[in-house]
Amino acid sequence: MTDDLAGRAAALRALHRPGDPLILPNAWDAGSARQVAAAGFPAVATSSSAVAESLGHADGEATPPGEMFAAVARVARAVAVPVTADLERGYGLRPVELVERLLDAGAVGLNLEDSDPRTGRLLDAGAQADLLAEVRAAADAAGVPVVLNARIDVFLDAGGDPAARLPEAVSRATRYLAAGADCVYPILLADPAALSALVAAVPGAVNALARPGAPAVSELAALGVARVSYGGGLYAAARGHTQRLLDAVRAGGDPFAAARSDPFVAARPAASG
Incomplete structure (x- = not known):
């Protein structure tokens, strides 16, 4: 089982190619996951907000962890392609348990965000880097090179100095990649010039969100993005x-x-x- 999961994780990681990005139309249940895979996409990602709403919960870690992991497991059982799960900020679970439950569900990748899901407040970058490093160590100990996508929530914050957001995002991205993340996800960053600058400045894969008002997927590819997701x-x-x-x-x-x-x-x- 571990060898199979390790192979899926390696396959998922290999799909992150700058300029030829992994496209992830996020699923929320087994049926939508099957549709994504049947449409020819080589991996399936869940959306925490979509899963939460489909289960009758609000977004922001209101879903009991057991229900979230059960939903991820149903998705993973439904498809033959690698699955990566949006796990908000980890539901307060210790990194070892978080990775254990992820792998038990059959998923080989996860998103973790760097703001408090309940308040929206941006968290200390050092504390988030420590969390990511512990998740990476837990995955290594389990023998599965889990694909860790570190969400950066700087652009979700409407307050503060707009000019400081890009440097802060670059700083966080660099720290998170050094801590063991495979990909960084500056959610809501849509300005082509700023996104291009971030891609050029960080030593790793970058995930962009496809949404109304954002550059088209072809434009995101031209900017060097390695992963495009659709969220909820x-x-x-x-x-x-x-x-x-x-x-x-x-x-x-x-x-x-x-x-x-x-x-x-x-x-x-x-x-x-």
Whole structure:
């Protein structure tokens, strides 16, 4: 089992190529994970916010850890490709237990963020680097080179000096990579010039978030990004579509009128109940 997980982790790490990024349309359950894999994507990532909402919880570590890891395990069982899990800031678990539960769930990568999920307050960079180093040591001890994606939340903070955000993000990224992270994730950084500067300044892979207003995936690739994720965006779009269908039902209309022109939907057997 350890050898299989180690192989998946190595495969996931190899997919992080600057200029030819790993594309991760984040999933939230086994069904969405199967769709991602069936569409040809070579890995599946979970979104903590999407998983939380799909389980009836709010984002921000409101999901009990057991429920989150059970959801990750269902995703990992559903696909043959490597799975990386968004684990917020680790739910207060000790690094050894965090890695143990990640591997038990069948995932070989994880995101960890550097702000308090409950308050949004940015945490001390040194303390976060220590946490990342302990996670790396736990993964090494387990014999699985877990892919560690260190989220940097500097650009989530609306306060402070905007001019100081990029230098702070570069400083944090450098520290986190030195502590054992494989990739850094300056979430919400969308300005092409700033993103290019960060990519050039840090000695490791950079993850960008695909979202409205951000550069297109092709532009992100040209900037040297090695990983592009969609966060909770696909889940939010799916919920929005479901709401439109419900509005049509409530209004007495036909919610499936548009779907009939979709060959994928038309080819599926009718539901029995």
